[in-house]
Amino acid sequence: MGAIVEARAATHCPYCALQCGQWVDRSGRVDAREFPANRGGLCQKGWTSGSLLAHPERLTTPLLRASRDAELTPVGWDTALAHVAQRLAAVRAEHGPDAVAVFGAGGLTNEKAYLLGKFARVALGTSQIDYNGRFCMSSAAAAGNRAFGIDRGLPFPVTDLDDADVVVLAGANVAETMPPLMGHLGGARLVVIDPRRTPTAERAIASGGLHLQPVPGTDLVLALGMLHAAVVDGHLDADYLAERTTGFDDAWRVAAQWWPERAERVCGVPATDMRTVVTWLAEASRRYVLTARGAEQHAHGVDTVSSWINLALALGLPGRPGSGFGTITGQGNGQGGREHGQKSDQLPGYRPITDPAAREHVAGVWGVDPDALPGPGRSATELLAALGRPDGPKALLVFGSNVLVSAPNATAVAERLAALDLLVVADVLPGETAMAADVVLPVAQWAEEEGTMTNLEGRVLRRRRALDPPSGVRTDLEVIAGLAAELGVGGFPAEPEKVFEELRAASAGGLADYAGISYDRLDAGEALHWPCPAEEHPGTPRLFTERFAHADGRARLVPVDHTPAAELPDVEYPLRATTGRVLVHYQSGAQTRRVTELAGVVPEAFVEVHPDTAARAGLADGDLARVVSRRGTAQARVRCVASLRPDTVFLPFHFGGDQAANNLTNPALDPISRMPEFKVAAVRLERP
Numbered sequence: 128m129g130a131i132v133e134a135r136a137a138t139h140c141p142y143c144a145l146q147c148g149q150w151v152d153r154s155g156r157v158d159a160r161e162f163p164a165n166r167g168g169l170c171q172k173g174w175t176s177g178s179l180l181a182h183p184e185r186l187t188t189p190l191l192r193a194s195r196d197a198e199l200t201p202v203g204w205d206t207a208l209a210h211v212a213q214r215l216a217a218v219r220a221e222h223g224p225d226a227v228a229v230f231g232a233g234g235l236t237n238e239k240a241y242l243l244g245k246f247a248r249v250a251l252g253t254s255q256i257d258y259n260g261r262f263c264m265s266s267a268a269a270a271g272n273r274a275f276g277i278d279r280g281l282p283f284p285v286t287d288l289d290d291a292d293v294v295v296l297a298g299a300n301v302a303e304t305m306p307p308l309m310g311h312l313g314g315a316r317l318v319v320i321d322p323r324r325t326p327t328a329e330r331a332i333a334s335g336g337l338h339l340q341p342v343p344g345t346d347l348v349l350a351l352g353m354l355h356a357a358v359v360d361g362h363l364d365a366d367y368l369a370e371r372t373t374g375f376d377d378a379w380r381v382a383a384q385w386w387p388e389r390a391e392r393v394c395g396v397p398a399t400d401m402r403t404v405v406t407w408l409a410e411a412s413r414r415y416v417l418t419a420r421g422a423e424q425h426a427h428g429v430d431t432v433s434s435w436i437n438l439a440l441a442l443g444l445p446g447r448p449g450s451g452f453g454t455i456t457g458q459g460n461g462q463g464g465r466e467h468g469q470k471s472d473q474l475p476g477y478r479p480i481t482d483p484a485a486r487e488h489v490a491g492v493w494g495v496d497p498d499a500l501p502g503p504g505r506s507a508t509e510l511l512a513a514l515g516r517p518d519g520p521k522a523l524l525v526f527g528s529n530v531l532v533s534a535p536n537a538t539a540v541a542e543r544l545a546a547l548d549l550l551v552v553a554d555v556l557p558g559e560t561a562m563a564a565d566v567v568l569p570v571a572q573w574a575e576e577e578g579t580m581t582n583l584e585g586r587v588l589r590r591r592r593a594l595d596p597p598s599g600v601r602t603d604l605e606v607i608a609g610l611a612a613e614l615g616v617g618g619f620p621a622e623p624e625k626v627f628e629e630l631r632a633a634s635a636g637g638l639a640d641y642a643g644i645s646y647d648r649l650d651a652g653e654a655l656h657w658p659c660p661a662e663e664h665p666g667t668p669r670l671f672t673e674r675f676a677h678a679d680g681r682a683r684l685v686p687v688d689h690t691p692a693a694e695l696p697d698v699e700y701p702l703r704a705t706t707g708r709v710l711v712h713y714q715s716g717a718q719t720r721r722v723t724e725l726a727g728v729v730p731e732a733f734v735e736v737h738p739d740t741a742a743r744a745g746l747a748d749g750d751l752a753r754v755v756s757r758r759g760t761a762q763a764r765v766r767c768v769a770s771l772r773p774d775t776v777f778l779p780f781h782f783g784g785d786q787a788a789n790n791l792t793n794p795a796l797d798p799i800s801r802m803p804e805f806k807v808a809a810v811r812l813e814r815p
């Protein structure tokens with residue numbers, strides 16, 4: 128590795144998709160950096176991220192377990208990589224290429240996501256690769272593709288929101304999940320749709336807006352009721368619908384049956400509130416509808432997002448300057464991570480793996496025969512469920528995900544991991560999944576490596592190295608390249624810029640076209656949003672201003688109807704559990720549970736319960752409770768919350784083991800996106 132020249136590096140936060148600007152100096156000290164997305168702000172996670180660089184629990188040497196029951200012991204890199212390559216080759220020789228599986232992540236840089244996808248298809252020859260974005264953005268992505276012909280979370284710069292008059296947030300708790308984003312919403316009347324009175328909902332009330340509190344899993348009906356109100360109260364934008372869309376009549380045939388009072392009976396939101404919000408949206412000049420995981424992580428998440436898009440289209444929002452529809456991407460590279468081929472059905476540039484022209488283009492860049500590229504594989508949840516089964520993968524490589532904590536039905540996932548012949552995890556810290564592995568590969572963190580990330584507005588950003596990784600640690604790219612070399616396969620560079628150059632070529636002509644983006648342009652300070660097909664192209668900050676990405680240039684309304692959650696409350700499991708996030712923890716908590724300042728604020732799992740509901744279960748505020756579903760049990764400290772719906776409880780999913788919310792969750796999948804239903808499971812409360 129070369130010497131670090133600058134005293135501090137201009138980079139971005141390791142965590143969420145807002146990708147706030149950071150300075151990191153040679154000793155790993157983090158400071159806030161002025162950047163449009165965060166305007167010089169950081170949240171508590173960003174401020175404390177530097178403490179993980181020299182953390183005492185940092186993984187600094189490969190670990191290997193000689194057999195399934197043996198302890199993990201330190202080994203050298205040569206031994207570790209040779210062992211993995213030899214075991215992978217043996218599994219493949221015995222069971223075929225699809226017996227080796229790869230699991231990636233939306234936190235990986237574009238370069239890593241790209242190289243991992245190529246590694247799976249070319250070096251391993253397996254179709255079995257998917258990633259944690261299936262748990263995150265896949266429903267929003269599928270609905271965006273269906274309506275607009277392209278999937279870019281925000282099709283406009285995040286700073287466009289600064290001038291908004293009205294913003295509807297469906298299932299987004301941005302005050303906790305992207306605090307600096309609230310700075311862009313300061314001038315708007317906010318409407319927050321969330322079963323809980325979150326800090327974001329409080330802000331909505333303070334802004335003169337509304338907090339709508341639907342039953343978890345019923346947003347689709349709420350949006351249908353609002354579309355009905357839009358039509359009946361004369362708010363349709365008929366000119367826009369005629370010029371820029373198709374499908375309104377079919378969508379209306381469904382919505383016609385959902386007058387607000389009828390919708391209210393299913394979703395619990397007062398019909399008058401539906402009408403009020405529609406009037407606000409229709410009468411304001413600058414207005415946005417944004418969705419996040421609360422509306423999307425359902426077994427009918429794609430249709431639910433479509434219902435919000437239908438409403439936005441009926442009111443003429445998408446593609447109109449100063450207005451729009453968007454979905455708030457979650458992970459640091461959640462956007463880029465879903466474009467470059469680590470998804471089971473996809474090749475770089477957001478190309479479908481089943482499209483012969485796409486296969487030919489990418490195979491050309493990779494120097495392989497298109498017929499040698501595998502077809503689509505299993506989606507994340509299905510992949511995990513197949514591990515160790517007779518027709519399923521026998522070996523799994525994980526990069527950047529802590530599936531033992533974050534995947535649905537976590538107890539069953541633990542059984543599947545235990546049934547593998549070989550589990551390899553590349554991680555920075557000893558998270559739950561890493562500690563269950565046969566081989567642990569210690570990798571560099573964000574401030575120790577170069578690369579690119581694509582933030583929630585489709586802007587490509589440079590991640591820059593501020594300091595060298597601890598000795599004994601390699602970058603993910605070096606690990607992937609090293610494994611390919613051990614397997615005897617060439618064509619896997621480890622230098623980020625070289626990988627990016629290849630990615631540019633592979634993405635050229637695809638929907639997510641990066642061909643015109645280069646490290647030089649980014650380092651010169653250009654703000655490049657994809658698509659950017661040529662070096663002379665300025666990038667595309669705003670999509671849809673002239674046309675949508677379907678062949679006819681029009682957006683599509685899709686007729687979607689109410690479908691109940693996959694699991695409904697009954698006598699045995701009378702409550703709806705929903706899950707999500709708190710400000711101080713990130714995802715599976717592998718990182719933030721190790722940051723003292725953060726772990727001190729929320730040290731253990733909790734369950735938010737309405738006081739009456741708690742009393743009925745014989746529980747009081749501060750008691751330890753057992754939350755029980757058909758899949759398993761989670762221990763959590765009771766937090767009585769009077770503003771919560773009495774039929775609903777909420778648990779954060781940031782804790783593992785006995786405290787894992789995912790012991791409860793239902794792996795029911797959306798039929799299109801294959802996203803699991805994280806946001807609704809039937810549970811009961813017990814005293815321990």
Ligand SMILES: Nc1nc2c(c(=O)[nH]1)N[C@H]1C(S)=C(S)[C@@H](COP(=O)(O)OP(=O)(O)OC[C@H]3O[C@@H](n4cnc5c(=O)[nH]c(N)nc54)[C@H](O)[C@@H]3O)O[C@H]1N2
Pocket residue numbers: 143144263297298299300301303304305320321322323325341342343344345346419420421422456457458459705706707708709710711712713714715777806
């Ligand atoms: N602090 C923190 N910030 C993060 C992350 C983190 O782990 N911690 N993760 C990042 C990532 S990857 C993501 S994906 C984003 C997620 O960002 P958000 O989507 O804002 O986060 P969640 O807490 O998952 O869900 C948002 C809200 O949905 C509500 N909800 C539950 N069920 C329903 C429902 O049926 N309908 C509606 N309308 N709402 C419902 C929940 O009560 C919750 O308040 O956050 C990113 N930022």
Ligand SMILES: Nc1nc2c(c(=O)[nH]1)N[C@H]1C(S)=C(S)[C@@H](COP(=O)(O)OP(=O)(O)OC[C@H]3O[C@@H](n4cnc5c(=O)[nH]c(N)nc54)[C@H](O)[C@@H]3O)O[C@H]1N2
Pocket residue numbers: 232233234235259260262263264420424457458525526527528529530532533534535553554555556558570571572573603706707708713714715716717718780788789792805
């Ligand atoms: N019940 C419930 N479950 C959920 C959700 C929910 O709302 N409710 N949300 C889902 C969503 S939206 C998401 S995005 C997932 C996220 O859940 P996970 O996929 O588990 O994501 P993280 O916790 O971010 O896991 C990242 C792991 O990778 C490591 N890591 C960090 N950076 C790097 C790197 O550069 N390289 C490598 N190799 N490793 C790295 C971290 O130390 C950590 O162990 O959880 C999903 N699970």
Ligand code: SF4
Pocket residue numbers: 140141142143144145146147165168169170171172173174304305306307
């Ligand atoms: S909002 Fe997201 S990107 Fe910004 S500091 Fe917090 S975690 Fe990091």
Ligand SMILES: [Mo]
Pocket residue numbers: 262263264457458
């Ligand atoms: Mo996510």
